[in-house]
Amino acid sequence: MTGPDRRPRLLLVGGAGGLAGRAVLSEFARDWRIRSVHRYPAPNEVGTDVEWIPADASTITDWRPLLADVDSVLNLAWYRQASARRFRSLADGLVRLIEASGAVGVRRWLQLSVPEAPDSLETGLPYLTEKRRVDRALAESPLAYSVVRSTMLFAPHDKLLTVMLRTMARYHRFPMFGDGTYHVSPIAARDVARILRREAGRSDRRVVDAGGPVRWRYSDLTDAMFRALGRSPRYVHFTPRGAVRFARFLETFGSSRLYAYEVEWLMSDRLGPPAYEGLDPPLASVEPFLATEAAPYRPPGAGGGRHL
DSSP, X not given: OOSSOOOOEEEEESOSSSHHHHHHHXXXXXXXXXXXXXXXXXXXXXXXXXXXXXXXXXXXXXXXXXXXXXXXXXXXXXXXXXXXXXXXXXXXXXHHHHHHHHHHXXXXXXXXXXXXXXXXXXXXXXXXXXXXXXXXXXXXXXXXEEEEEEOOEEOTTOSSHHHHHHHHHHHSOEEEETTSOSEEOOEEHHHHHHHHHHHHTOOSEEEEEEBOSOOEEHHHHHHHHXXXXXXXXXXXXXXXXXXXXXXXXXXXXXXXXXXXXXXXXXXXXXXXXXXOOOOSSOOOOHHHHHHHHHGGGSOTTOOOOOOO
């Protein structure tokens, strides 16, 4: 890097508008220079010294100009649901970025990824087949890297736990897929950002699981969510096969709240990675978050439940 500002420069791919992106921008902007590549400016980038590059990662053919003076690359770009063609196009663009990063000597690459899934999803779901292609390209490159595999991120007004709480509050019931004995590891989005920052300081090549501080049995977590609302748990039970069919039914009518592959993945008991170790202060627990998010939906006079 040249010039008076000696802060390291980060190329952030996927932008700062999403749940992880907002937390990453907050965590890194204090002492990194950030060049953010995505299609539309995020509100938290406006008026800052973040350099926004209006571009789609899937269509960039030459990444080298964007990598000028860049020390590290952090990729957040991916789709939750898209066509096979769209997943393939994005993966192609990210593989080109990996190749260009190796050619210009980027110091470190950070990739936000996901835990392992059942073989049927790993080999038959474009969401995963193309994501794993990017992960493999990174592993086969000369770059130092960290692939951080996390799941069930939470943050104020998120689209997962907050939506689940809102559904429980509205209908006083919630779907239970199978027996609910599979596990999840909720982790705060700000902790994922802290993990990525810590991994940016390493110089090795590794894949690391990043769960929250507690590996919850799913039914215990949903019970705790009902209690945070001041209500007794009540469920509409689905068999595993019925749960997948229910999710496909919702997809048919254009719902984006739940996808069939997410239900299958959840019930496979592979979304409860172990807690990431080494952060100081330690990982945030989900219970205070549930209490805060549930507060607007609690009946008058209801308590906030107890922390487990």
